Amino acid sequence: MLRQLTITTACLAALLACGVARASDELAISQVQAERVGIETSPLEQQPAAMGLSFPGKITVPPDRTRLMNAQLGGRIERLLVRTDTAIKVGDVLAELQSPALAHAQAEYLVAYNKERLLRTNLDREQQLAPYGAVPKKQVIITQNEYDQARATVAERRQALSHVGMTEPQIEKLTTSQVLDPKLTLISPIDGVVLESTTMPGQTIEALAPVFRLAQLAPLWVEVQVPALRAEDFAVGARVTLNGHDCVGRVVSIGSSVEATSQTVIVRAEFDDPDPDLRPGQMVEARIAPSTSGKAEWRVRSGAMVRRGSDAFVFVQTSGGFVATPVKVREELPQFAVVSGSFRGDERIAVRGVAALKGAWQGLGGVE
Structure with a gap:
């Protein structure tokens, strides 16, 4: 009452x-x-x-779908073989640089490789003569130790060349020809697209300077700005659609903090098969199915x-x-x-x- x-x-x-x-x-x-x-x-x-459940959002690339391509060694950009928005495949050459530092690394490898070959020859000869007393056993042990160190150094130098971008065929060619080649190539590690190119031909760059930003455009994320008072209406796994686009995604995370200025929470939705016309940075209207539907x-x-x-x-x-x-x-x-x-x-x-x-x-x- x-x-x-x-x-x-x-x-x-x-x-x-x-x-x-x-x-x-x-x-x-x-x-x-x-x-x-x-x-x-x-x-x-x-x-x-339907009203109140449509919110602004921005297309982004998931962090695990992007790759920053750096120049492992300093040098001068000779050629850029791709530009922004170019589609790329694994193994594509993206850029070529002239790098004195690469030539220096190659020289160190060849010095170590030739020393290892010489010590291998000496060790074989001493091991053949030692049974006849022509070479002291102590000398064989010393040579064996030097050879083991040289072999480890060669492996280290070879790994260093691989780390800066040389392929195994290129290293084998260097080993056989004994000719230094300071041309450093940047090779794509993924299938995707070039999102950003930060250099130009003729530019001299330092070691580890960024040259390209690459991305795979499927899946894509939409970062939806949901009013803080609305955030509890949604749950991970909720269905998400985009106004004007024929694709469906799902909520993968709901922000745990509130943006101070707009008082919104970021709700991230993932689209495994996004429309081809969706691009990173694009603003869209996203509609999220509430868990309190009805x-x-x-x-x-x-x-x-x-x-x-x-x-x-x-x-x-x-x-x-x-x-x-x-x-x-x-x-x-x-x-x-x-x-x-x-x-x-x-x-x-x-x-x-x-x-x-x-x-x-x-x-x-x-x-x-």
Whole structure:
């Protein structure tokens, strides 16, 4: 049963400082009293489900689908064989550099390789002569130790050449020809596209300077900016569509922090088979299926809602007055708020004179 609080027009605004009424209390106000203090009502307006679930988003490439191509050694750019937006395959040559540092690394490898060959020859000869006493056993041990060190050095130098971009056939050619080749090639490690090229022919760059940024464009992410009050409506795995595009994705993560300026949470959706016309950096409208799908929501003017602590209420008109009814704010915009609550759908709520109702609701002084 609702407990009625009968108030007079004269004392309606003087009740702020006296006690606090419960949310279920009915404020008994006649139509004449309501008109005198400027209380106006409006029908409760249902929020269409499709509205409020479409949010702005940006196309991005998942971090594990991008690759930054650096020049492992410093040098001068001789040729760029690809440009931004070029489709590439694994093994494609992207750029060629002239690198004195590469020539130096090759020379170190050849010195180590030739020393290892010489020590191998010496060791074989000494091992053949040692049984006849022509070479002391101690000398064989020393040569064996030197050879083992030289072999380790060759392996290290060979690995260094591989690390800076030389392929096994190129290293074998260097070993056979004994001719230095300072041309350093950058080779694509993935199938994808060139997102960015940061250099030009003739430019001298330092070691580890970025030259290209590569990416695989499937799958793609959409980083959706969802109002913080809406974030709890969605769950990982929820269906996501993009307005104007024929592709379907799913939510893979929901941000745990709120962006301070926009008060939004980043909800990331992954599209395994995105439309070909979707590009990184492109702004889109994303629609996310809420986990609370089917739950009615209502639109109320911002001025029609009152707060008590962290709770929000609207004043629903009854046959004898008004009842403060709790609502849950789903989205708050400058002109209106989207809320959910226990409504039939045919209620009328106070949209003007709300301050007077709030005062009567909070204070019990003057109640007749």
